[in-house]
């Protein structure tokens with residue numbers, strides 16, 4: 001025996017269903033709005049954190065990423081023919097992407113395999129002089145320069161990231177320390193290499209008046225480290241560790 005006329009249950013079911021749908025829809029909407037608010041909050045705060053440390057520059061607000069060498073200047077070479085300039089670029093590109101993603105204005109001295117000398121120069125010596133002068137101009141106009149290089153040594157046992165800082169700007173040492181701490185903390189807990197002041201033979205670093213560091217990510221002369229440096233995932237980890245170091249630096 002039916003207590004309610006035929007059709008009522010269906011109608012009641014639809015009402016319940018609609019109520020449930022409405023509740024689900026409301027919950028989903030609140031969830032989406034909540035996620036958007038959290039994303040906006042994080043984006044604004046991350047950007048502010050970066051801008052606080054970057055945009056207060058008197059001249060030049062960009063972070064310059066300088067993949068060392070390029071074109072006819074290959075830098076150091078590994079036993080298997082791997083050339084330093086290629087590893088430098090392959091670390092620099094994801095580093096630039098990460099910093100841009102985090103809200104920094106970023107410039108690269110090069111994003112292909114080339115020198116950055118003035119056009120029309122035919123002599124190699126003139127090209128090299130022009131390249132270094134043009135890089136120094138970019139260094140001096142930047143808020144901060146991170147130059148990416150690789151190490152090489154006659155004895156093959158040496159490994160680990162080595163960071164150098166320019167002495168003409170007091171911030172260089174502090175930024176170098178922050179990046180060193182980050183690389184050791186995230187990637188190389190066994191690394192005991194101290195932060196070093198640039199010697200005169202590191203021309204750009206010892207001559208720029210803007211904050212600048214060189215990160216020698218690893219030794220091409222050490223086969224285990226060379227294998228890592230040739231691995232895209234490791235290079236991204238290295239870029240991430242450097243970016244985190246910059247993010248952690250507070251002037």
Ligand SMILES: [Zn+2]
Nearest residue numbers: 068075149150
């Ligand atoms: Zn180099």
